[in-house]
């Protein structure tokens with residue numbers, strides 16, 4: 001089994017509930033969505049090489065020809081994780097659930113819990129690999145950043161994901177509407193009322209603008225009318241120039 005891998009590195013989790021935890025990251029190609037603020041080149045086949053940062057935090061990149069076998073990926077993970085206890089293996093993308101057989105096989109070969117970073121829309125794919133997943137960082141994608149809304153897909157996904165340690169994350173921009181946050185908070189509360197809901201101000205990129213501080217607090221207040229635990233957490237790894 002072989003896959004195109006964009007990158008493998010050891011760093012901290014920069015977002016959400018487990019912010020600051022040391023993880024190994026494996027980034028897979030491809031996505032089923034088209035968010036306006038996306039900072040990842042997602043087209044399948046656009047990465048002839050996988051980059052591996054070694055040593056961690058150095059920005060020194062080594063390259064390996066894609067596609068890589070699952071055995072080679074496990075070996076590279078062991079290499080970047082060596083000597084430091086890691087919280088988990090973050091499998092990210094793109095949308096990692098486009099690669100379920102690879103995730104399942106890799107999980108058998110890596111002695112770290114699997115932390116899935118997903119756009120939260122592929123519930124059948126999640127059901128097919130949930131047995132090997134320990135943590136789920138689930139995004140809710142608002143209609144304003146997509147070419148079509150995905151509320152139903154999110155609700156079905158959360159039904160499956162709530163069996164695990166899951167939290168929900170919404171990237172908010174200057175254009176994010178109260179109605180979008182209210183719909184997202186209601187949907188989450190109906191399906192999994194006790195999960196953490198994270199509002200993540202967008203990191204300005206490609207014309208996206210972050211909400212003002214007062215706007216951010218107003219959106220949090222709105223979400224707190226429906227959910228018990230709503231936190232505002234920005235992308236912290238960018239502040240420290242970490243991958």
Ligand code: SF4
Pocket residue numbers: 031032033034035037038039040042093094095119
């Ligand atoms: S779901 Fe993530 S990877 Fe896919 S387009 Fe949106 S931001 Fe990019």
